[in-house]
Amino acid sequence: xxxxxxxxxxxxYPAPARNITTLTRIQLGAALMMIxxxxxxxxxxxxxxxxLRLNNQGDVVQSEKGVVAADDGRCSEIGVSMLREGGHAVDxxxxxxxxxxxxxxxxxxxxxxxxxxxxxxxxSRAEAFDCRETAPSAASQNMYEKNPATKSKxxxxxxxxxxxxxxxAAWMKNGxxxxxxxxxxxxxxARDGFVVTPxxxxxxxNSEAKIMxxxxxxxxxxxxxxxxxxxxxxxxxELSRTLEAIAEQxxxxxxxxxxxxxFVRDVQEAGGILTMEDLRQYRVQVQDAMNVNVMGYTVLxxxxxxxxxxxxxxxxxILDSFEPSDAAKGPMGLxxxxxxxxHMFAVRMNLGDPNFSNITEYVSDMxxxxxxxxxxxKILDNTTFPAGYYLTKWxxxxxxxxxxxxxxxxxxxxxxxxTTVNYYFGAGILSPSTGIVLNNEMDDFSTPTEMxxxxxxxxxxxxxxxxxxxxxxxTPIIILKDNQLAGVAGASGGLFIIPAVIQIFLNHFILGMxxxxxxxxxxxxxxxxxxxxxxxxxxxxxxxHIELSEDNKIFxxxxxxxxxxxxxxxxxxxxxxxxxxQLLNMGRKHTGFNSGVFHGLLTAVxxxxxxxxxxxx
Ligand SMILES: *[C@@H]1O[C@H](CO)[C@@H](O)[C@H](O)[C@H]1NC(C)=O
Ligand SMILES: *[C@@H]1O[C@H](CO)[C@@H](O)[C@H](O)[C@H]1NC(C)=O
Ligand SMILES: *[C@@H]1O[C@H](CO)[C@@H](O)[C@H](O)[C@H]1NC(C)=O
Ligand SMILES: *[C@@H]1O[C@H](CO)[C@@H](O)[C@H](O)[C@H]1NC(C)=O
Ligand SMILES: *[C@@H]1O[C@H](CO)[C@@H](O)[C@H](O)[C@H]1NC(C)=O
Numbered sequence: 129x130x131x132x133x134x135x136x137x138x139x140x141y142p143a144p145a146r147n148i149t150t151l152t153r154i155q156l157g158a159a160l161m162m163i164x165x166x167x168x169x170x171x172x173x174x175x176x177x178x179x180l181r182l183n184n185q186g187d188v189v190q191s192e193k194g195v196v197a198a199d200d201g202r203c204s205e206i207g208v209s210m211l212r213e214g215g216h217a218v219d220x221x222x223x224x225x226x227x228x229x230x231x232x233x234x235x236x237x238x239x240x241x242x243x244x245x246x247x248x249x250x251x252s253r254a255e256a257f258d259c260r261e262t263a264p265s266a267a268s269q270n271m272y273e274k275n276p277a278t279k280s281k282x283x284x285x286x287x288x289x290x291x292x293x294x295x296x297a298a299w300m301k302n303g304x305x306x307x308x309x310x311x312x313x314x315x316x317x318a319r320d321g322f323v324v325t326p327x328x329x330x331x332x333x334n335s336e337a338k339i340m341x342x343x344x345x346x347x348x349x350x351x352x353x354x355x356x357x358x359x360x361x362x363x364x365x366e367l368s369r370t371l372e373a374i375a376e377q378x379x380x381x382x383x384x385x386x387x388x389x390x391f392v393r394d395v396q397e398a399g400g401i402l403t404m405e406d407l408r409q410y411r412v413q414v415q416d417a418m419n420v421n422v423m424g425y426t427v428l429x430x431x432x433x434x435x436x437x438x439x440x441x442x443x444x445x446i447l448d449s450f451e452p453s454d455a456a457k458g459p460m461g462l463x464x465x466x467x468x469x470x471h472m473f474a475v476r477m478n479l480g481d482p483n484f485s486n487i488t489e490y491v492s493d494m495x496x497x498x499x500x501x502x503x504x505x506k507i508l509d510n511t512t513f514p515a516g517y518y519l520t521k522w523x524x525x526x527x528x529x530x531x532x533x534x535x536x537x538x539x540x541x542x543x544x545x546x547t548t549v550n551y552y553f554g555a556g557i558l559s560p561s562t563g564i565v566l567n568n569e570m571d572d573f574s575t576p577t578e579m580x581x582x583x584x585x586x587x588x589x590x591x592x593x594x595x596x597x598x599x600x601x602x603t604p605i606i607i608l609k610d611n612q613l614a615g616v617a618g619a620s621g622g623l624f625i626i627p628a629v630i631q632i633f634l635n636h637f638i639l640g641m642x643x644x645x646x647x648x649x650x651x652x653x654x655x656x657x658x659x660x661x662x663x664x665x666x667x668x669x670x671x672x673h674i675e676l677s678e679d680n681k682i683f684x685x686x687x688x689x690x691x692x693x694x695x696x697x698x699x700x701x702x703x704x705x706x707x708x709x710q711l712l713n714m715g716r717k718h719t720g721f722n723s724g725v726f727h728g729l730l731t732a733v734x735x736x737x738x739x740x741x742x743x744x745x
Contacts, residue, residue: 187736188644191744195732196220197701198533199620201741202322203227204734206313207535208743210305217535218246218302219310221543222295226314228531229291230367231322233348234331234552235531235620238374238382239391239564241290242530242547243430244298245417247606249540249613249725254417254428254606255301259294260597261287261569262410266401269592272570273577283400285555285568287598288410289382291547296379297412302541311375318563319368321361327669327739329358335552344558345565367563383407387562394559395566409595417606420495423448423638426608432487435476435525436603438494439626442475443468444633445500446507456634459683460509465634466654466661466689467507469627473656474520480589481597487589512688515659522587523580524655525599527572528552530620532604534703534732536613538745540725542703544604544616546625572598582657601625607637612726613705619735621698624653628698636704643704643731650676651697659690666695668737699738704731 189195189204194217196207207224211217221244229237236242241261247254264287272279279285299307324332332339332349339345339355348364349356356362373381381387388407395402417428418437422444429437446468447456455464478490493499506517530548549555549567557566573596574586590599603625604618615637619628628651635646653662661684663676674697681691706728734740 187647187734187741189732189742189744191730191732192727194220194535194537194745195703195730195742196224196533196535197703197732197734197740197742198224198228199531199699199701199734199738199740200228200231200325201734201743202231202317203533204741204743207533208745209313210310211537211745213305213309215305215537216302217537217541217543218298219305220535220537221533221545222299222303223310223313224533224535225291225295225545225547226311226371227317228533228547230314230318230364231328232531233364233558233565234328234335234549235529236291236547236549237565238292238370239289239559240547240549240554240567241287241569242294242545243434243600243602243604244294244543244545245428245430245604245606246298246302247417247428247542247613248302249542252611254419256415256417256430257294257298258413258415258430258433258597259290259297260433260600261290261567262595262597263570263573263592264288264401264403264406265409265594266403267570267592267594269576271592272575276578279575279578280551280568280571282555283395283398283557283566285570286395286400286402286566287569288402288406289567290410290412292374292379292382293410293412297414307378308375311371315368315371315375318364318371321363324356324358324360324362325739326358328362329356330669331552332356338553338556342557344560344563345553345556347560348558348563364563366561370562370564383410390561391559391564394561398557400566424609425614425637426611428606428608430602430604431482432479432491432599433481433597434600434602435479436601436626436629437605438479438491439472439476440603440605440630440633442472442494442500442503443626443630445497446471446504449497449501449504456638459680461634462652462680463509463512463684463687463689464507465630466652466684467512468503469630469654470518470656471503471506472626473524473654474518477520477522477524477587478589480587480599484593484596485589510687515657518656520584520656523574523582523584524623524657525572525574525587525590525601526581527601527622529622530602530625532618532620532699532701534616534618534701536616536703536705536730540613540705540727542606542613542616544606544618546602546604546618546620548602548620569598572600582655584657603629605629607633609707612707614707615705616703617700619698619700623655624698627651627653628700632700632702636702643702643733647700647702647733647735648674650674652676653694653697660692661689662692662694664697665693666697669739670736672736674737697737699735699740701735701740701742702733705729706731
């Protein structure tokens, strides 16, 4: 792996023991307060400076300069390599996203879309880049009526890709490095090959039928007729050429050029309706990030068509309107959280793309304290209720897949991005001439005639219209305390995302767990229908067992919850900015309070559930 030139060995087999912290580049002077750490070693870093480092890889990295937490260690390192060049958090974000699209093409890539929140520390401005896929101009409300399977499988399930346009828009506004430089590590990975990690192996194994059925995917993941094993090298030479062209010519190579033309040809040959005109018409939606005050913090996030920020705000405001101020604590806190989640899921299905559906009233309800109080009063501490009690009208959105990463740079600019192709390997097609995996984001729309697993009618505000964006659960957030950066968080995992991000926020910022514990802690989920609490019970890829405690299970069962174990869940990345040592750090160069921007220790966590690793500068 060292041949990619990023110094630190990237993935170990077998995976290292967990809950041991890797400390990178903490200056000796600042390290005194860190001595509680285990087994510190002093090593020379790549700049020739001494640094303290734990002699183990881990899910945690700390740095005062900059961090990237992605769900693959190679991509975190690539992000950090851009920070090292003097890049802005957005430069690192673009490079990280491109890398994820190469090594985790099952989850994201330039054939997909996503949401990116960027906060610039100098002017406290936070922008939301919505690069979600849109319905092609030839799409229609009933296009899947005759053949419902094509809504999630095959080229017809593809929305117009937005990721590349979003990365470019964010870079145009914030980037300091050249566009071309950001592509080089990913071009190299795709061309010279990258190692199949145990996680990737698990992903391709679970999608074996899909891969074998598609010539493009088969060429990449089963070049000799048999699926690649962990440790094998995987290539996507076509994608490396595509990325090279985009690095040289900019995103117009895809949106209005030869790459786009090849891509459209492949899509149409596979039965899709995408046209060059759709690509030319694609627009990133850039607006101020949504800004909500919850539990003493400000959360910056995506406005609709994400249901994430408003969903998170509603649940936290419900918990905050309980009389005891520690309402979220302990098993009772868990019960209240589950009840609040059920109310949130019931109302969020009124949402949709605000450019097509008038959702003003629902959004203001979900953000209103009095509405939260009303729902809180419907929650009883001694019992749960049947699904009907929560007055849900519409079938739940069941989105999938995705990848989340967080970046903070030396100036404390921050990026929080969630990106997706929806299902694993999206539509199940890799465009043979461009190496791009097609998303199947059209499946996130509702259609009037569909059979729903919860037997509820489909949500009209989320019906298909040309150029419309489907509703989403993606919840990339940036957290502020007194207008200073306090954290960056988000998760992948569709319907599980909002509950996961809420639990991580509560664990760290409200209940005081350390950053790693906040992410590792076993989570609960709920889909409203069936009326069952899904709790984590699984041995994850690195051998760690994650299971809700017996005490919690018993407490919930006593309140009438039906419990079901599941060996899956959201994958979350978190960065925490320590604001506690503000005084201690005052007056130190490059740390402490510079021109009104606090520079404290950054702790980056990648979820052990996916075996990702963060990286620090
Ligand atoms: C597409 O490219 C052509 C030149 O090849 C240019 O005239 C046109 O303005 C471009 N359209 C868009 C939407 O960028
Ligand atoms: C959505 O509507 C706003 C104005 O309401 C407009 O500025 C924006 O361009 C529209 N976005 C798209 C992607 O059409
Ligand atoms: C949207 O609905 C609200 C009421 O819910 C109404 O006050 C507002 O005028 C509507 N906006 C548009 C653009 O129709
Ligand atoms: C829960 O408590 C309420 C009073 O607050 C009571 O009326 C109700 O019967 C209790 N329910 C159960 C299931 O114990
Ligand atoms: C929990 O997971 C373990 C293995 O990971 C399994 O043996 C056990 O049966 C599971 N428990 C339940 C209740 O599903």
